[in-house]
Amino acid sequence: xxxNIIGKTLALCLCLTLCASVYASECPWPLAKxxxxxxxxxxxxxxQLGTVTNSKIVGDFRKQLRARVAEDEKIVAAGDKHxxxxxxxxxxxxxxxxxxxxxxxxxxxxxxxxxxxxNNVTFDYAQLAIPRxxxxxxxxxxxxxxxxxxxxxxxxEGEDLKEVQRQFRQMYYTLYFLQGVDKPAFKxxxxxADTCLRYTSMAMKNNKPENVDYHPMPKPGKxxxxxxxxxxxxxxxxxxxxxxxxxIDADDWTIERNKAGIILRxxxxxxxxxxxxxxxxxxxxxxxxPFQGNGYGELKLYGVGGGQFNIK
Numbered sequence: 001x002x003x004n005i006i007g008k009t010l011a012l013c014l015c016l017t018l019c020a021s022v023y024a025s026e027c028p029w030p031l032a033k034x035x036x037x038x039x040x041x042x043x044x045x046x047x048q049l050g051t052v053t054n055s056k057i058v059g060d061f062r063k064q065l066r067a068r069v070a071e072d073e074k075i076v077a078a079g080d081k082h083x084x085x086x087x088x089x090x091x092x093x094x095x096x097x098x099x100x101x102x103x104x105x106x107x108x109x110x111x112x113x114x115x116x117x118x119n120n121v122t123f124d125y126a127q128l129a130i131p132r133x134x135x136x137x138x139x140x141x142x143x144x145x146x147x148x149x150x151x152x153x154x155x156x157e158g159e160d161l162k163e164v165q166r167q168f169r170q171m172y173y174t175l176y177f178l179q180g181v182d183k184p185a186f187k188x189x190x191x192x193a194d195t196c197l198r199y200t201s202m203a204m205k206n207n208k209p210e211n212v213d214y215h216p217m218p219k220p221g222k223x224x225x226x227x228x229x230x231x232x233x234x235x236x237x238x239x240x241x242x243x244x245x246x247x248i249d250a251d252d253w254t255i256e257r258n259k260a261g262i263i264l265r266x267x268x269x270x271x272x273x274x275x276x277x278x279x280x281x282x283x284x285x286x287x288x289x290p291f292q293g294n295g296y297g298e299l300k301l302y303g304v305g306g307g308q309f310n311i312k
Contacts, residue, residue, distance in 0.1 A: 028065045030098040031091040042101040049173040050166030058173055066180075069095050099181060102174045103189030110192045116184070126196045130163045137196070137203045145202035150307050152213035155278065164204070171197050209278040214312040218271045218282060222251040226268075229299050230287050234272050239304045240283070245273040248287075256288075263291040267302055273311070280311040 035042055052058055072088035072095075079085070111124040125138040125148075135156065136148045146153040147164070156164060175193035178186050220227070227246045234240040253266035267288035274281050284306030289296035 027068050027091055028061065030065070031068060031094050034090070034094065035101075036094075036097055039097070039101045042098055043105070046102050046105060046170055046174065050168075050170040052169065052173070055173075055176075058176065062177055065095070096183070099178060099186055099189075102177055103186060103193070106171070106174065106189055106192045106196065110196055112192075112195070114188050114191050116187055116191065121191050121195045123195050123199055126199060128164055128167050128200075130160050135160065135164065137200050139199075144206060145199050146206050146211055147203050150309065152215075152309055153211055154310075155209045155212045156207055157277075161207070164200070168197065168200055168204070171200070212279065212310050214279065215282070215309045217273075217311055218247045218249045220247055221249045223253070223268050224248040226287070226299060227270075230270055230301075233287065233299060233301045234285070237301050237304065240272045240274070240285070240301070242274055243272045244275050244280075247271045247273065247282075265290045265302070266296060276310075281308055282311055283308045 030042065030045075049058065069092065072091045075082050075084050075088035076092060082088070109126045109128060111127070113120075113122045115121075123139075125136045128135045128137065134149070135154070137145060138148045139145045140153075147156050148154065171193050175190060175197065178190045178193065181187075181190075224247065227248050230246040230248060231243060234243045234246055248268055248270040250268045250270075253268055255266050256264045258264055265288045267286050269284065269286055271282040272285050274283065283304075285301065286303040287299050288302035289299050291297075
């Protein structure tokens with residue numbers, strides 16, 4: 001039955017009504033239970049929508065859901081004497097919760113202002129959560145829109161691009177579910193979803209290697225004499241095993257102490273350089289030498305992660 005298809009397609013192991021057979025006489029999944037105290041199943045549903053490329057599956061479910069809601073609206077309009085009045089009223093509340101959870105996620109990624117009275121939506125940026133980093137959809141001149149990371153235009157590929165595509169589908173289906181709903185809050189959600197979709201689509205079209213921002217190679221500091229040893233240590237790590245160079249841009253060490261004032265180590269910031277498919281990229285990290293009472297030990301990679309930029 002349809003419920004089994006949607007359950008498998010969306011890969012939801014949630015033990016919900018959606019995972020069982022759904023007949024026309026039964027209420028669709030989001031109406032069958034009160035999720036007001038725990039919206040995680042709906043949040044998971046929205047997340048999994050990003051994996052669905054067959055819009056007919058979502059369309060069939062939306063059609064079934066709307067049919068049930070239309071039936072509930074008639075019952076409620078008939079008055080509280082109807083034997084199914086309380087059930088229908090509860091299902092309508094759950095339907096609004098379902099739509100609200102879907103739309104509310106957009107407020108976390110959209111930065112701008114929505115004024116429906118003036119029919120105006122200003123778009124500052126949308127922030128798309130991607131494993132390993134946050135990518136923003138932004139415009140430098142108000143016309144051309146790109147993907148940005150750490151303040152630079154970037155070229156997304158591989159898993160990062162796939163994640164953006166999944167989030168694009170999430171926004172698309174959220175807009176799809178919210179269409180035709182007149183409540184003011186949902187109108188705002190629709191305006192936000194439409195704006196985010198439009199700008200993300202523009203960023204995807206501009207997602208080309210030639211649109212990347214590049215920086216000059218970092219300048220070596222006085223401690224760059226340790227660069228060869230630092231490179232050897234960097235290549236021992238999973239993060240930087242494919243490093244081709246290290247540039248230490250500091251002139252002096254930073255001493256790290258514990259709460260009692262005892263020296264623990266001395267550390268220095270550096271850039272690890274990798275050769276990427278289209279360019280070189282610099283990754284910020286730290287190296288350190290542990291304090292051993294009468295001096296310092298061997299240089300080791302101390303911290304990974306931080307800023308990064310492309311080098312032509």
